Amino acid sequence: MIKKLLALAFAVGIALPTVTPTPVTAEVLRLRLTEGQIEPMPFAIPTFQAEVPGSEAIAAEISRVIAEDLVGTALFRQIPQSAFISNHVFNTAPAFADWRAINAQALISGAVAVQGGQVVVKFRLHDVFNGTEMGEGQQLVANADGWRRLAHKVADQVYSRITGESGYFDSRVIYVAESGPKDNRRKVVSIMDYDGDPSSVVSLTNGGSLVLAPRFSPSGDRVLFTSYANGSPRIYLMDVAAPNPIEVPTAPGNMAFTPRFSTDGRAVIYSLEAGGNTDIWMTDLSSGQHSRLTSAPSIETAPSFSPDGSQIVFESDRSGTQQLYVMSIGGGEPTRISFGEGRYGTPVWSPRGDRIAFTKQNAGSFHIGVMRTDGSDERLLSSASAGYLDEGPTWAPNGRVLMFFRERLGADGGPSLYSVDISGRNLRQIPTNGFASDPSWGPLRP
Amino acid sequence: MRILTLAALTALALSTAACTRPDRFGGDGSTDPNAAAGMGAGGVGVSGLGDPNDPNSPAYFQAVIGDRVLFAVDQSVLSPEAMLTLDGQAQWLIGHGYNVVIEGHADEQGTREYNLALGARRANAVFEYLVSKGVNASQLRTISYGKERPVATCAADTCYSQNRRAVTAIQLGM
Numbered sequence: 001m002i003k004k005l006l007a008l009a010f011a012v013g014i015a016l017p018t019v020t021p022t023p024v025t026a027e028v029l030r031l032r033l034t035e036g037q038i039e040p041m042p043f044a045i046p047t048f049q050a051e052v053p054g055s056e057a058i059a060a061e062i063s064r065v066i067a068e069d070l071v072g073t074a075l076f077r078q079i080p081q082s083a084f085i086s087n088h089v090f091n092t093a094p095a096f097a098d099w100r101a102i103n104a105q106a107l108i109s110g111a112v113a114v115q116g117g118q119v120v121v122k123f124r125l126h127d128v129f130n131g132t133e134m135g136e137g138q139q140l141v142a143n144a145d146g147w148r149r150l151a152h153k154v155a156d157q158v159y160s161r162i163t164g165e166s167g168y169f170d171s172r173v174i175y176v177a178e179s180g181p182k183d184n185r186r187k188v189v190s191i192m193d194y195d196g197d198p199s200s201v202v203s204l205t206n207g208g209s210l211v212l213a214p215r216f217s218p219s220g221d222r223v224l225f226t227s228y229a230n231g232s233p234r235i236y237l238m239d240v241a242a243p244n245p246i247e248v249p250t251a252p253g254n255m256a257f258t259p260r261f262s263t264d265g266r267a268v269i270y271s272l273e274a275g276g277n278t279d280i281w282m283t284d285l286s287s288g289q290h291s292r293l294t295s296a297p298s299i300e301t302a303p304s305f306s307p308d309g310s311q312i313v314f315e316s317d318r319s320g321t322q323q324l325y326v327m328s329i330g331g332g333e334p335t336r337i338s339f340g341e342g343r344y345g346t347p348v349w350s351p352r353g354d355r356i357a358f359t360k361q362n363a364g365s366f367h368i369g370v371m372r373t374d375g376s377d378e379r380l381l382s383s384a385s386a387g388y389l390d391e392g393p394t395w396a397p398n399g400r401v402l403m404f405f406r407e408r409l410g411a412d413g414g415p416s417l418y419s420v421d422i423s424g425r426n427l428r429q430i431p432t433n434g435f436a437s438d439p440s441w442g443p444l445r446p
Numbered sequence: 447m448r449i450l451t452l453a454a455l456t457a458l459a460l461s462t463a464a465c466t467r468p469d470r471f472g473g474d475g476s477t478d479p480n481a482a483a484g485m486g487a488g489g490v491g492v493s494g495l496g497d498p499n500d501p502n503s504p505a506y507f508q509a510v511i512g513d514r515v516l517f518a519v520d521q522s523v524l525s526p527e528a529m530l531t532l533d534g535q536a537q538w539l540i541g542h543g544y545n546v547v548i549e550g551h552a553d554e555q556g557t558r559e560y561n562l563a564l565g566a567r568r569a570n571a572v573f574e575y576l577v578s579k580g581v582n583a584s585q586l587r588t589i590s591y592g593k594e595r596p597v598a599t600c601a602a603d604t605c606y607s608q609n610r611r612a613v614t615a616i617q618l619g620m
Binding site for chain 1: 520570573589590
């Protein structure tokens with residue numbers, strides 16, 4: 001059962017003695033997400049206090065998840081509690097000197113109350129060196145089983161206040177869970193929290209038919225995927241909360257596959273094959289109207305919209321090998337943007353609009369990379385060693401991190417999910433129960 | 447990009463010829479039961495194949511005529527040897543009324559979407575060839591499994607070459 005938050009309220013301005021903000025004299029605590037950022041920012045997080053008896057366990061868990069979210073970015077470093085000089089009582093003025101002494105630059109404090117089936121989290125963030133509070137204290141409320149989301153939301157707030165960019169911790173990933181032998185793999189569309197937390201995993205299909213490449217809707221409430229349920233690949237749509245797949249009527253063709261939502265979520269772009277030739281089509285989900293976006297004898301597939309909805313990027317082998325092209329939705333000739341060595345596929349437009357992620361094959365090895373939308377500034381973020389394949393990037397909601405799958409080739413091999421910062425740092429495996437492929441990272445949750 | 451040399455292409459073509467040699471039944475390892483039963487990745491029923499010694503049986507079609515043709519890396523062009531196999535398939539299919547699904551497949555060294563499209567190209571190459579040889583197009587349907595259903599699972603070209611295939615799968619009970 002997917003955890004639902006009945007109420008997730010941001011009640012800003014917790015009642016407390018008024019504290020006059022200290023005038024900012026030194027440079028404000030700020031972590032700029034630029035190329036140069038190598039040294040993680042040290043932070044201290046005293047275990048959140050239990051405001052009512054019996055809240056201690058959840059309070060400790062929430063503190064742990066907040067710290068894990070931040071440390072997982074590799075932009076932050078947690079100072080062990082054993083190094084703490086003084087205790088901090090939530091809603092009191094921090095003894096900044098004691099936190100400076102252990103080189104904590106940020107202090108995250110909070111309190112938790114679990115009662116009446118609800119969990120209430122309050123937190124504050126302090127800039128230790130300036131002796132100031134960053135932003136206002138906040139209170140967040142959820143059903144008791146939604147405590148993990150509250151932790152992610154606090155971590156998103158901390159990340160956002162310090163980096164100046166939105167976070168990505170309170171988000172989910174749709175992917176394909178794989179099991180069984182390599183020549184008869186069972187594939188199940190599944191959903192989980194961005195960090196792979198096992199308690200968050202829910203199966204959305206039953207494994208009875210081959211399913212491929214699920215894609216989140218922009219608002220995170222629906223999923224498109226390819227299924228062989230009716231014998232031939234077709235496109236299906238389902239609600240994440242009530243996953244009953246319905247076939248999306250496409251333009252006439254033999255196979256319809258690898259759909260994605262348009263930026264506004266109202267249309268589907270997909271690959272349609274007829275007579276051995278694959279082109280890109282778009283179908284409006286409410287009117288059912290189809291439009292053909294490419295018309296070439298070559299393979300055109302893997303389309304992805306720009307966030308402003310005006311362009312798509314896709315791959316085509318019209319030049320002889322897979323390369324990336326950008327075209328306007330209004331029509332016109334596609335412009336090739338990939339010119340490096342090798343072949344390029346699975347392009348995905350960044351939610352920030354400034355970059356395109358892709359899979360690259362060159363000299364027998366597979367990479368995940370990013371380039372600007374005009375093809376310049378190509379950077380490879382991952383490099384699969386011999387016997388492995390990297391494929392299928394998907395963007396974190398803030399466009400700072402990519403998730404993809406790395407497949408170990410051969411009879412006993414299989415895919416696992418990884419994430420990597422667009423700087424190329426912090427390559428990490430996302431824990432899953434068994435093989436996992438085709439991740440699609442959803443938006444920040446409301 | 448992977449480039450096959452002319453020598454490699456020739457070698458591949460020769461191995462294709464060996465695999466689809468009409469007299470191979472009872473010969474090399476390619477006639478093992480698993481290979482013969484590999485008639486459909488779609489979970490199509492495989493009962494009632496009949497006796498492979500009976501020239502009218504689907505088992506004969508699979509094992510003796512040869513139900514699959516192989517392709518070079520990233521190619522959908524039919525080799526002369528593949529055409530020879532398909533000539534045999536066409537002749538048999540014209541004489542038997544079975545419906546057929548032509549499955550196109552790719553090896554795992556490619557991206558998922560592209561391999562689906564590549565498999566469709568391969569299936570269509572077989573479709574067009576069979577129709578050109580007189581098979582009724584209404585008997586034939588194509589599908590691609592991309593890299594989803596390998597028959598050989600090792601991470602070497604000995605396996606990949608078997609996976610770059612189009613399989614002509616007889617539909618039973620129709």
